[in-house]
Amino acid sequence: MSFIGHILGGALGIVASLSQQQTNGASTWGTLNNPLLPQFLTNNPLPLGFPWGPLTAKHDNPYTSAPNTGVIRAYDFTIKRGQIAPDGYMKDVLLVNGQFPGPMLEANWGDTFIITVHNRIVGPEEGTALHWHGLLQKGSPWFDGVPAVQQCPIAPGSSFTYSFKADLYGSSWYHSHYSAQFAGGLFGPMIIHGPSNAPYDIDLGPVMLSDYYHTEYFKLVQGVMASTSEANFNPAPASDNNLINGKMNFNCSTVAAGGITPCNSNAGISKFKFTTGKTHRLRLMNLGGEGLQRFSIDGHNMTVIANDFVPIKPYTTNVVTLGIGQRSDVLVTANAGKSNSAFWMRSNLSTICAITTQPAALAAIYYDRADTNKAPTSAAWDVPDPGTCANDDLSLTVPYYPLAPSTPSVTQTLEINFFINDTGHFLWKLGAESFRADYNHPILLLANEGNFTYPDEWNVQNYGSNTTIRIVVNNPGPAAHPMHLHGHNMQVIHEGPGDWDGVSTTGGSNPQRRDVQLVRNGGHMVMQFDADNPGVWPFHCHIAWHVSGGLYANILERPADIAKDAPIPMVLAQTCRDWASWSKGTIVDQIDSGL
Numbered sequence: 201m202s203f204i205g206h207i208l209g210g211a212l213g214i215v216a217s218l219s220q221q222q223t224n225g226a227s228t229w230g231t232l233n234n235p236l237l238p239q240f241l242t243n244n245p246l247p248l249g250f251p252w253g254p255l256t257a258k259h260d261n262p263y264t265s266a267p268n269t270g271v272i273r274a275y276d277f278t279i280k281r282g283q284i285a286p287d288g289y290m291k292d293v294l295l296v297n298g299q300f301p302g303p304m305l306e307a308n309w310g311d312t313f314i315i316t317v318h319n320r321i322v323g324p325e326e327g328t329a330l331h332w333h334g335l336l337q338k339g340s341p342w343f344d345g346v347p348a349v350q351q352c353p354i355a356p357g358s359s360f361t362y363s364f365k366a367d368l369y370g371s372s373w374y375h376s377h378y379s380a381q382f383a384g385g386l387f388g389p390m391i392i393h394g395p396s397n398a399p400y401d402i403d404l405g406p407v408m409l410s411d412y413y414h415t416e417y418f419k420l421v422q423g424v425m426a427s428t429s430e431a432n433f434n435p436a437p438a439s440d441n442n443l444i445n446g447k448m449n450f451n452c453s454t455v456a457a458g459g460i461t462p463c464n465s466n467a468g469i470s471k472f473k474f475t476t477g478k479t480h481r482l483r484l485m486n487l488g489g490e491g492l493q494r495f496s497i498d499g500h501n502m503t504v505i506a507n508d509f510v511p512i513k514p515y516t517t518n519v520v521t522l523g524i525g526q527r528s529d530v531l532v533t534a535n536a537g538k539s540n541s542a543f544w545m546r547s548n549l550s551t552i553c554a555i556t557t558q559p560a561a562l563a564a565i566y567y568d569r570a571d572t573n574k575a576p577t578s579a580a581w582d583v584p585d586p587g588t589c590a591n592d593d594l595s596l597t598v599p600y601y602p603l604a605p606s607t608p609s610v611t612q613t614l615e616i617n618f619f620i621n622d623t624g625h626f627l628w629k630l631g632a633e634s635f636r637a638d639y640n641h642p643i644l645l646l647a648n649e650g651n652f653t654y655p656d657e658w659n660v661q662n663y664g665s666n667t668t669i670r671i672v673v674n675n676p677g678p679a680a681h682p683m684h685l686h687g688h689n690m691q692v693i694h695e696g697p698g699d700w701d702g703v704s705t706t707g708g709s710n711p712q713r714r715d716v717q718l719v720r721n722g723g724h725m726v727m728q729f730d731a732d733n734p735g736v737w738p739f740h741c742h743i744a745w746h747v748s749g750g751l752y753a754n755i756l757e758r759p760a761d762i763a764k765d766a767p768i769p770m771v772l773a774q775t776c777r778d779w780a781s782w783s784k785g786t787i788v789d790q791i792d793s794g795l
């Protein structure tokens with residue numbers, strides 16, 4: 201019997217041998233004690249009974265109508281190294297407040313997050329910076345959290361306070377944008393309550409899916425960035441496991457002795473409660489380093505109601521596909537059994553579109569009166585992997601609030617490619633350049649000084665005063681790429697095999713919008729956005745190893761407005777002085793693009 205078969209047989213993972221502290225540190229993710237989410241946080245102004253007053257998902261443009269509640273959501277994050285065994289294999293990780301996955305950020309639409317981040321990474325020391333994925337950061341582009349682009353890294357021993365509005369609503373995450381730290385554990389969910397586009401009874405909260413590596417992240421980056429002639433060269437390391445809310449079992453016999461302490465094959469899996477007959481909201485998120493996830497729940501249909509921060513017209517499916525960084529909110533009604541039923545929740549890394557040795561993640565779902573010490577016995581949906589490495593068809597994913605695409609004032613084609621440079625390093629490029637960061641000179645700060653002349657390797661695309669920017673991404677190579685744009689939701693005009701033909705579009709007057717879109721291997725994507733948000737916005741592949749290898753561009757949007765008006769807080773200059781003085785005394789081991 202396979203190991204997964206063994207779990208299904210009920211022997212493993214249901215009554216765990218390790219404590220939650222041993223597997224996930226101070227986090228309660230994955231346990232039956234983890235709280236459900238409210239529909240909104242109540243310590244807010246409540247006109248008409250809701251913090252967002254009369255605003256609805258149907259009638260109000262989410263990009264222009266965010267309320268300003270004046271309510272502050274304050275968080276204090278300390279980042280440190282730690283050792284935990286999420287799947288029974290003890291390893292070195294980076295933790296937020298001692299937790300993996302990190303603590304949840306939660307707000308109502310229109311509140312202000314104020315998050316102080318203390319960099320206490322030692323042994324060795326490393327810089328860091330946190331990015332708040334999917335938010336617009338309109339009027340606060342310096343708090344987007346990308347080192348070398350909008351800020352200097354937070355130096356070891358220093359702290360930095362981010363302050364920004366919860367300007368969109370739905371499900372997202374935050375993560376380090378410094379090198380591949382997010383693949384080393386530095387991430388957590390971010391939930392913003394807002395108007396609903398479909399009724400449900402119970403909010404189960406984040407369901408975080410993440411491929412998982414037993415090797416420490418920096419060692420993986422060393423392999424990715426080694427010269428092709430070096431023995432450790434590995435541009436596409438295989439993940440060792442797949443986690444749901446930071447948990448899964450691992451068959452320790454499949455590896456030679458390794459890890460810091462003896463490996464434990466019964467770490468324990470995540471458990472969730474369903475209330476019989478009720479409709480549950482699950483906030484699915486792919487927070488891994490590389491792999492495409494295919495999520496399903498035995499016996500149940502799912503109704504997808506949002507993709508990324510964009511509510512969509514609900515549609516029903518059995519499998520939700522998520523590339524790295526993507527989220528889908530789904531509704532699931534507990535009507536597939538009796539009140540003592542139990543079912544498997546599964547997420548499979550695509551064995552065609554991901555590189556992994558253990559693709560199957562499991563968690564258990566218990567109806568009210570089910571025995572939570574017993575393994576479910578449900579049968580899996582068998583929906584063959586189409587192997588296209590693409591998201592659901594664009595015709596299925598229609599934004600709830602319609603927005604017609606404007607006529608682009610500029611169209612630019614960027615091709616994704618890889619190459620070996622003159623010193624034998626395997627690199628990716630987006631357009632003409634492979635990106636490499638200079639942590640000491642954030643582009644936004646230079647632009648604010650009126651300096652728009654940058655080294656080629658910063659890959660800055662200056663769109664001047666263009667009003668609507670269309671970007672065609674052609675991807676002739678063998679890997680699919682989840683492409684992420686900061687500061688905007690992309691209107692995805694077309695996606696499919698081959699290069700774009702220059703005319704085909706999907707979605708007509710209401711194309712899908714989201715902040716990450718999968719671009720299939722041997723395929724293309726056409727996206728556009730209105731230049732309503734002056735700033736320097738990263739546009740990049742969200743696969744950790746690809747962005748390390750340079751698959752990244754900076755979009756310089758309305759530079760004149762940055763130079764003229766941007767009231768950049770003085771703390772950004774101070775952060776650069778702190779970084780400069782720390783990096784003067786310590787060699788910064790920047791072996792990758794930096795992001």
Ligand SMILES: *[C@@H]1O[C@H](CO)[C@@H](O)[C@H](O)[C@H]1NC(C)=O
Pocket residue numbers: 201202203204206451452453454
């Ligand atoms: C674990 O892996 C070993 C080696 O491949 C195999 O012999 C064993 O049956 C597996 N254990 C389980 C419980 O599947």
Ligand SMILES: *[C@@H]1O[C@H](CO)[C@@H](O)[C@H](O)[C@H]1NC(C)=O
Pocket residue numbers: 499500501516535536
């Ligand atoms: C799932 O959806 C299909 C297609 O819409 C429908 O035929 C089926 O009855 C649904 N099953 C359940 C358990 O709701």
Ligand SMILES: *[C@@H]1O[C@H](CO)[C@@H](O)[C@H](O)[C@H]1NC(C)=O
Pocket residue numbers: 204494495496519546547548560580581582583584585
């Ligand atoms: C996920 O993988 C399992 C094997 O571990 C398989 O039985 C199941 O059908 C797969 N799920 C889907 C939706 O294909």
Ligand SMILES: *[C@@H]1O[C@H](CO)[C@@H](O)[C@H](O)[C@H]1NC(C)=O
Pocket residue numbers: 425621622623624625627636791792793
């Ligand atoms: C090739 O890329 C690596 C990694 O970015 C870099 O360290 C090296 O300097 C590059 N070589 C050349 C000749 O540019």
Ligand SMILES: *[C@@H]1O[C@H](CO)[C@@H](O)[C@H](O)[C@H]1NC(C)=O
Pocket residue numbers: 641646651652653654655
């Ligand atoms: C602009 O910034 C770049 C990168 O730091 C620097 O090399 C260049 O000298 C600067 N140009 C001016 C005019 O200051």
Ligand SMILES: *[C@@H]1O[C@H](CO)[C@@H](O)[C@H](O)[C@H]1NC(C)=O
Pocket residue numbers: 609610612661662663664665666
């Ligand atoms: C629009 O963007 C293109 C491409 O970057 C640039 O060449 C052009 O000058 C821009 N137009 C304006 C009006 O700024």
Ligand SMILES: [Cu+2]
Pocket residue numbers: 679680681682741742743746747751
């Ligand atoms: Cu990629």
